[in-house]
Amino acid sequence: MTNDLLGRHRAVLPDWLALYYEEPLELTHGEGRHVWDAQGNRYLDFFGGILTTMTAHALPEVTKAVSEQAGRIIHSSTLYLNRPMVELAERIAQLSGIPDARVFFTTSGTEANDTALLLATAYRRSNTILAMRNSYHGRSFSAVGITGNSSWSPTSLSPLQTLYVHGGVRTRGPFASLSDEAYIAACVEDLKDLLGHTRAPAALIAEPVQGVGGFTAPPDGLYAAFREVLHERGILWIADEVQTGWGRTGEHFWGWQAHGRNGPPDIVTFAKGIGNGMSIGGVVARSEIMNCLDSNSISTFGGTQITMAAGLANLNYLLEHDLQGNARRVGGLLIERLRAVAAQVPAVREVRGRGLMIGIEITKPGTDEADPQTAAAVLEAAREGGLLIGKGGGHNTSSLRVAPPLSLNVAEAEEGAAILENALRSIP
Structure with a gap:
């Protein structure tokens, strides 16, 4: 009962x-x-x-793929070659729009964002992160440290120095009454002012549409305008596509594409929908960023055969239909x-x-x-x-x-x- x-x-x-x-x-x-x-x-x-x-x-195509893979082998870890993982990585790298992309699989969006933060801070040798107000990026110690929504951030302790940027909520805050063009200009000036008062951050992490934040979003083009400011200073752009990816917004396959006039982000994180219920998360980044780590790393459960089989079947269905x-x-x-x-x-x-x-x-x-x-x-x-x-x-x-x-x-x-x-x- x-x-x-x-x-x-x-x-x-x-x-x-x-x-x-x-x-x-x-x-x-x-x-x-x-x-x-x-x-x-x-x-x-x-x-x-x-x-x-x-x-x-x-979905029959996904349940069939899971059942057939379970009958062969469910898991081996990343210490062994894994055909379904390579095949799904190839598809996602191609779909990402990121040149010379590398893909690392995790078990959740939280872990994907955690990995992106590790890559960005190691690549830039800075532990300062820019995040959006009203944002949510997961429940790990580092992810809650960059979450700009107090309802979902249970501690102020963090391994990162986080600075919160304005612009993710169009209809609230000091710029709400402005036109879209003026709103973007005001947010860009606010970002420039913020950067003038801090050491060079590693990255800006932003959800194209804020998920837990209530499906709020800036005007199209805001993050493209931010990107121009960030690129001048070598600061990376991480697009958190955990909720917006795979075509959910209808107009674009990735949420960042509404802001993509200056090209794709440096890093994209994904999870949720790609597995259709199976535990898949991951990170896509340019090879120079993904390969910047100089110590050993593996994933025990990221990219395991059964979840990759589900992801491949699910992605095929999504695209074919x-x-x-x-x-x-x-x-x-x-x-x-x-x-x-x-x-x-x-x-x-x-x-x-x-x-x-x-x-x-x-x-x-x-x-x-x-x-x-x-x-x-x-x-x-x-x-x-x-x-x-x-x-x-x-x-x-x-x-x-x-x-x-x-x-x-x-x-x-x-x-x-x-x-x-x-x-x-x-x-x-």
């Missing part, structure tokens, strides 16, 4: 290991864009295991439908996003003050209606996050929007 499992969970797992809902769900199986709980209730999944179930639940194009088309319809609903709900401050990465910010009506209690109530109401969504954001997690599998069809988008409409209209 769920109540028994909840009691056992609380008895042996940390208090800070959060669970959604007043009555937490045990999900037992899924298919396509739907999941079922232990009581047999069926839900339309608009969160995909935190943007991880990228193509579909129980143009799920990026589907995210653009269906996501465009969904966001316009949600904006029409939100216009009639005073508690919705903003509906934002692109592709199948949509944020709904909840505030106290007529103000910019966060209302996490109401956001939580909408989350509960959506669940009662048969829809699973996420939440996040700065300002006490007052944003709802909508990120279905990229194979979502128009009928399912309309069904989910109708449930969300009822949930939003249930706000007192």
Whole structure:
């Protein structure tokens, strides 16, 4: 029974290991864009295991690849040649846009970002990192040290000196009233001023769309303008594509491409969707950066055969079925439908996003003050209606996050929007 499992969970797992809902769900199986709980209730999944179930639940092509690989060998470590790892690395290097790219696989986005920080600081011989306000980069000691969202950064101790840059949240802060062009110019001047007061940083790490931050984003071109300033000083640009990669934003395969007029980032990190639920993360970087480490390193579980087989099958399906194009088309319809609903709900401050990465910010009506209690109530109401969504954001997690599998069809988008409409209209 769920109540028994909840009691056992609380008895042996940390208090800070959060669970959604007043009555937490045990999900037992899924298919396509739907999941079922232990009581047999069926839900339309608009969160995909935190943007991880990228193509579909129980995708036959992925489950077949995993099963066949499990029947041969599951794991050997990076101390041995690994054909699936080489094949997936070749595909990702080519897709990355980074010249002479090298790929290193990890087991999570946290570990990928940790590796990127190791590479950047070793390459630049500096432990100063630029990060964006409202950002999130993982839960390791170094990753929380560069996370610009206090709700997800439990300690101020860090091996890095972190300086936070303005620009990741378009509609809040001192530049919110400016036009996009003036906003970018003001953020660039702020960055230049910041750099004038510190030793040369190793890198700027930035999510093209801030995930945990509530799917906030700057105007297109901001990071390209930042790149010009950084490049003059030899500072690296790390694009954290853990949530934005693989076509989720619809318009681009990588989120950085909305800011790519000066070429690709020096380092790209990825995870989540590529494994469709299997534990895959990784780093792509120019060879001179990736090869700068002068001590031994391996990965016990990064790039293991079974996860690489899943990643290859998943990536093939994504490309062959143009799920990026589907995210653009269906996501465009969904966001316009949600904006029409939100216009009639005073508690919705903003509906934002692109592709199948949509944020709904909840505030106290007529103000910019966060209302996490109401956001939580909408989350509960959506669940009662048969829809699973996420939440996040700065300002006490007052944003709802909508990120279905990229194979979502128009009928399912309309069904989910109708449930969300009822949930939003249930706000007192």
